[in-house]
Amino acid sequence: MARYGMALDYKNCINCKACEVACKEENGILMGADKHRIWVGVKEIEGEYPFLSIVSSSFEPSQCQHCDDAPCQEVCPTNATYYDENGVVRVNADKCILCSYCMNACPYDARYVDDRTMTVDKCNFCSDTRLARGETTTACQNTCPTKVRTFGDLDDPNSEISELLRTREHFSLKSHLGTKPKLFYLT
Amino acid sequence: MAETIQQKQSIKEFIATIPFNKIGIKDLLNFEKTPRNMLVAVITLAFLAFFVLGVATYLMHGHHAYNVTREHPWGLLIAVYIFFVVSSTGLCIVGSLGDVFGFKDYEMISKRAIFGSIVTIMAGFAVIAFEIGHPVTMLIYNVLSPGLTSAIWWMGTLYGLYLTFMIIEFVFLLKHNMKMAKFFGLTGLLVGLAAHSNLGGVFGFLNARTISNGVFYPTYFILTAFITGIFIAFIMMGFRYKLQFPENAKVMLANLAKIQGLLISILIFFVTWKFLTDIYGDMPNRADVAVHILGSWTFWAEVVLAMLIPLFIILKDMGKNLTGMFWASLSGMVGVFFMRYNLVHDTQLKPLQMMKTTEYQLAPSWVHYFPSITEIMISLGGLGLCILLYYVGTKLFSLDADEHH
Numbered sequence: 085m086a087r088y089g090m091a092l093d094y095k096n097c098i099n100c101k102a103c104e105v106a107c108k109e110e111n112g113i114l115m116g117a118d119k120h121r122i123w124v125g126v127k128e129i130e131g132e133y134p135f136l137s138i139v140s141s142s143f144e145p146s147q148c149q150h151c152d153d154a155p156c157q158e159v160c161p162t163n164a165t166y167y168d169e170n171g172v173v174r175v176n177a178d179k180c181i182l183c184s185y186c187m188n189a190c191p192y193d194a195r196y197v198d199d200r201t202m203t204v205d206k207c208n209f210c211s212d213t214r215l216a217r218g219e220t221t222t223a224c225q226n227t228c229p230t231k232v233r234t235f236g237d238l239d240d241p242n243s244e245i246s247e248l249l250r251t252r253e254h255f256s257l258k259s260h261l262g263t264k265p266k267l268f269y270l271t
Numbered sequence: 272m273a274e275t276i277q278q279k280q281s282i283k284e285f286i287a288t289i290p291f292n293k294i295g296i297k298d299l300l301n302f303e304k305t306p307r308n309m310l311v312a313v314i315t316l317a318f319l320a321f322f323v324l325g326v327a328t329y330l331m332h333g334h335h336a337y338n339v340t341r342e343h344p345w346g347l348l349i350a351v352y353i354f355f356v357v358s359s360t361g362l363c364i365v366g367s368l369g370d371v372f373g374f375k376d377y378e379m380i381s382k383r384a385i386f387g388s389i390v391t392i393m394a395g396f397a398v399i400a401f402e403i404g405h406p407v408t409m410l411i412y413n414v415l416s417p418g419l420t421s422a423i424w425w426m427g428t429l430y431g432l433y434l435t436f437m438i439i440e441f442v443f444l445l446k447h448n449m450k451m452a453k454f455f456g457l458t459g460l461l462v463g464l465a466a467h468s469n470l471g472g473v474f475g476f477l478n479a480r481t482i483s484n485g486v487f488y489p490t491y492f493i494l495t496a497f498i499t500g501i502f503i504a505f506i507m508m509g510f511r512y513k514l515q516f517p518e519n520a521k522v523m524l525a526n527l528a529k530i531q532g533l534l535i536s537i538l539i540f541f542v543t544w545k546f547l548t549d550i551y552g553d554m555p556n557r558a559d560v561a562v563h564i565l566g567s568w569t570f571w572a573e574v575v576l577a578m579l580i581p582l583f584i585i586l587k588d589m590g591k592n593l594t595g596m597f598w599a600s601l602s603g604m605v606g607v608f609f610m611r612y613n614l615v616h617d618t619q620l621k622p623l624q625m626m627k628t629t630e631y632q633l634a635p636s637w638v639h640y641f642p643s644i645t646e647i648m649i650s651l652g653g654l655g656l657c658i659l660l661y662y663v664g665t666k667l668f669s670l671d672a673d674e675h676h
Contacts, residue, residue: 118628118629119341119624119628123628124628125624125626125627125628126626126627126628127626128627128634144626146624155477155478155479158420158421158476159418159420159421159422159423159476160418160421161409161413161417161418161421161423161424161427162408162409162412162413162416162417162418162424163412163416163417163418164412178408179408179412179416180404180405180408181403181404181405181406181408181409181412182334182403182404182405183403183404183409183423184339184344184345185421185423185473187341187344188344188345188477188479188480188618188619189476189477189478189479190479190623191478191479191623192623192624193341193342193622193623193624195341196341197334197341197344202333202334202404202405203404203405258479261478261479262478263478
């Protein structure tokens with residue numbers, strides 16, 4: 085029993101997309117599929133030459149925020165979306181009816197239709213793969229060359245992520261919606 | 272044991288004594304071959320052919336036959352489903368005026384309206400069955416693992432119950448058992464209103480979609496259902512009497528027109544205030560979306576066809592121009608279709624992710640959607656199905672008010 089979350093030192097991201105590749109490889113995601121499970125958002129430089137705002141340019145790695153109060157879970161008519169024992173928001177494909185309500189309700193656009201199963205899928209922190217094998221890292225974290233991601237148990241005060249969240253300022257995306265995301269962006 | 276057998280027999284007897292006309296294909300083809308009737312027949316058959324074609328394409332290609340995307344997962348079929356269930360709830364309200372609330376003037380339309388509410392919701396279910404990816408799984412897990420916090424669960428389950436109550440009410444109306452019809456009518460109406468406001472809740476609960484979030488849609492759906500019900504009442508009665516209305520129909524329709532005038536005025540008031548509150552203060556993701564909606568032709572189609580034209584016809588002669596109201600109701604129904612389409616599309620206008628994710632791509636702005644030919648064919652097919660079922664009903668049952676009550 086844990087409460088998994090992820091901290092992202094997003095300013096270190098160099099948009100190499102190794103995380104996307106690793107995720108596809110590890111979790112069997114369709115090759116070439118855009119924004120399936122994880123992605124890196126690109127904010128371009130604002131302004132016109134020579135008045136370019138260099139600080140406006142940023143990369144924002146993103147994925148399912150594994151909210152404690154997940155709107156996608158609340159709206160699911162068949163409880164196909166559920167919280168597992170580790171607080172990870174997961175999908176039981178057998179129960180999914182593809183009504184797409186979760187896709188509309190998720191404020192982070194983290195849900196997509198898997199064309200093979202014709203059900204709505206999402207990131208599950210490698211619960212079916214790496215965590216099931218007893219590993220303690222996710223594929224995206226493991227491969228990141230600039231160590232953007234730190235995955236761990238938020239309830240364990242000795243975990244690396246707990247230490248990071250105690251010592252670094254951080255924010256969550258769209259926290260005003262009350263979703264209580266478990267992805268934390270370090271500043 | 273003996274009691275169970277007796278009960279079974281009495282149920283059998285109850286079903287066997289439901290009054291209906293024995294008809295065959297010949298009877299169905301036996302209608303006055305006027306140009307108007309022939310046109311309606313040809314259009315209905317064409318729509319049914321579209322339905323078969325559309326469903327066949329869907330069965331071969333799945334959701335790839337639709338233009339729905341990750342950013343716009345709900346398309347035309349959801350809008351058409353809402354169009355039909357709103358029509359059903361509206362007809363249920365209109366039908367209830369006479370047989371539930373006891374307004375004598377409206378009793379003449381009760382049976383027809385209740386039958387209409389049954390066929391419209393069946394058409395709605397026929398359409399949504401090809402939008403939901405796994406309808407059979409839905410039937411199973413709706414029961415085995417119900418998502419009680421989901422507005423879709425409540426809406427679907429209550430609509431299922433509603434259809435059952437409507438059918439029972441209709442049977443009692445056919446049997447002239449007004450007491451039981453009133454009981455099931457009232458129950459069905461309450462369940463239907465709950466289902467319908469939950470349908471509004473499906474959109475109202477979307478915290479992520481600021482333009483739709485809130486109390487507006489659950490209440491607005493009930494108001495627009497009543498308006499839609501009155502439009503369809505005019506269309507059904509217009510076809511029934513070929514616009515030569517008898518005296519009692521004139522009284523009823525003139526009253527309905529006056530009610531409609533009031534309802535449309537309230538609707539205009541509601542919509543005006545929705546847009547004022549949406550735009551005021553420039554709240555991000557709401558004000559910009561509202562301004563964008565005001566610039567779309569489909570919004571103005573909704574306003575002109577469903578609000579301004581019918582209201583103008585009503586106010587011009589204080590609801591006494593019944594032929595005008597028939598045509599205004601046809602215009603109104605087209606407007607109501609746009610109302611539903613806009614509701615679904617506008618909810619999804621604003622992308623939830625505003626960053627680009629691949630090179631050589633522009634950052635997302637507005638989400639675009641136009642229905643595919645398959646979606647259009649299935650939608651028109653739903654309308655064809657609705658007209659066919661209604662036509663069969665007019666032959667199979669006596670939908671006029673009974674003389675003796």
